[in-house]
Amino acid sequence: MLQLNNISKSFGGLQVLQGVNLTVPQGGIFGLIGPNGAGKTTVFNLVTGLLRATSGNIAFNDQDIGKVAPHKITERGIARTFQNIRVFKEMTLLENVVVGMHDHMNYGLASLLLNLPGYRKIESAARERALELLSWVRLDHKAHLLADSLSYGEQRKLEFARALATKPKLLLLDEPVAGMNPSEKTELMREILNIKERGYSIFMIEHDMRFVMGLCDRIAVLNFGRIIAEGTPGQIKNNQEVIEAYLGKEEAE
């Protein structure tokens, strides 16, 4: 579904990614792990068009997206959540999700400004869809509350619903359980599995090993900008190079 071919990225003299090859298959949950500063977020920024690779190419459903603008990449079916939660706290949950949809709604500016029936119909369909997405993450009962009233874990779930509002095929999650307590982690794990079961493909960066190992179908490991291993959780857990990357060579021995 998503392919990174021989991707390198430098910031000035700093080479952050070197010859990265990755294939995220359709369906399932693919994890990208690696020590701090390994280059994981840079991979996401390249895939979503926020950064351009220094060399190599990126294909999504066999189409080159390496030079496509971020909003066009969203339109093609890639959505993302960020490491730091970004919800509009002064808006209701419903409004947060509807805002996520707006780029995809097809009405002219005139009908928007004049509040014509065509606009009202689309707007009410959007609200209905937003409610449905909120129900997927079990937040529909709070649809009319301000996002500010949500717990940290609930805000993350709201972010999932908002990302799904853009009708993605592939959902990128950047450290979804960062800062969560154990019960919030367990609940988010369930939500991510639910999203997968609805047919979405998920590409996730995560530091929490128990979470990654329990959730992902396949995992790639990035270390100093290079992929050092790719495989099932069982294969990754027992890979000597991975163990050394995390523990340091001497300690691993």
Ligand SMILES: Nc1ncnc2c1ncn2[C@@H]1O[C@H](COP(=O)(O)OP(=O)(O)OP(=O)(O)O)[C@@H](O)[C@H]1O
């Ligand atoms: N825009 C930028 N300009 C300069 N250097 C950058 C930029 N973005 C990232 N870097 C550097 O690239 C390296 C990789 O950063 P990146 O955020 O991709 O790592 P990461 O694996 O996501 O780390 P973490 O797990 O800590 O979030 C770091 O040394 C970082 O300082």
